[in-house]
Amino acid sequence: MNRRERLENxxxxxxxxxxxxxxxxxxxxxxxxxxxxxLSAQCTDKRVNMVTKEMYKIVNTPExxxxxxxxxIEKLIKSTGFYRNKAKNIKQCSIDIIxxxxxxVPMNMDDLINLAGVGRKTANVVMGDITKxxxxxxxxxxxxxxxxxIGFVKTNNPIIIERELMKWxxxxxxxxxxxxxxxxxxxxxxxxxxxCNKCGINEYCKKNI
DNA sequence: CTCCCGATAT
DNA sequence: ATATCAGGAG
Numbered sequence: 001m002n003r004r005e006r007l008e009n010x011x012x013x014x015x016x017x018x019x020x021x022x023x024x025x026x027x028x029x030x031x032x033x034x035x036x037x038x039l040s041a042q043c044t045d046k047r048v049n050m051v052t053k054e055m056y057k058i059v060n061t062p063e064x065x066x067x068x069x070x071x072x073i074e075k076l077i078k079s080t081g082f083y084r085n086k087a088k089n090i091k092q093c094s095i096d097i098i099x100x101x102x103x104x105v106p107m108n109m110d111d112l113i114n115l116a117g118v119g120r121k122t123a124n125v126v127m128g129d130i131t132k133x134x135x136x137x138x139x140x141x142x143x144x145x146x147x148x149x150i151g152f153v154k155t156n157n158p159i160i161i162e163r164e165l166m167k168w169x170x171x172x173x174x175x176x177x178x179x180x181x182x183x184x185x186x187x188x189x190x191x192x193x194x195x196c197n198k199c200g201i202n203e204y205c206k207k208n209i
Numbered sequence: 210c211t212c213c214c215g216a217t218a219t
Numbered sequence: 220a221t222a223t224c225a226g227g228a229g
Contacts, residue, residue, distance in 0.1 A: 023225075024225080025225080037225075037226095038226090038227090040224085040225050040226085041213095041224090041225080041226040041227070042213090042214075042215090042223080042224055042225095042226065043214095043215080043216080043224055043225085043226095044216080044217080044223095044224050044225085045224090045225060046224095047215085047216065047217090047224085048225090078214095078215075079215060079216070080214090080215075080216090081213080081214040081215040081216075081224085082212095082213050082214050082215085082226085082227090083213090083214070083215075084213070084214085085212090085213055085214090085227075085228080086213090086214095089227085089228095116227095116228095117226090117227065117228085118227080119226060119227050119228085120226095120227095121225075121226060121227085122225090122226075122227085125225065138225075140224095140225040140226075141223080141224070141225070141226085142224095142225065143225085158226085178225085179225095182225060185225090186224095186225090190218095190223095191222080191223060191224085192218070192219060192222070192223070193218090193219075
């Protein structure tokens, strides 16, 4: 079986197990999603949802964050970690969105990654969930780990992983592939203790081929 | 490459 | 006690 067939089977099985692909982060607007994804760096989405639930009652617009002191934002997001960088980025990012994009989150890769605290991963997540047509493939810690374990790539460099996957993964899967791998990575194929006995795609994994 | 960093699982 | 969590910037 070639890797393309393995990919098709893996996606079909995971789709059946986890259902519709969608981020687990809670949001009501593209801007709320952008901030949630910035906060999700090295932090569980569960924690991010706890923080944003309370924070968005107080501020949930670029204008709101742009007019706040960085220290105020720090207090609101402290429990997500990296809070000094994230607070500074959220404020600058909000200012940029107001000044350069008329207060609306831009929906293309070039503009998104020029925002403070936004890299390719964050941009792909936001674009993917809003438009369902990402310009690239999200490579986070789970996609990195599972892509290596399955045997699709042999590197830990996220940029190289994305470039390699984009070469042969059909574009129609650029949204589903990372979303399903992330769900599977959190539930079964975990970093610390992978539960291979419960894994539905075990026969397509590198170690069993 | 290093640094940023609190919360949680193991 | 240590690894890990939907990373990004310098």
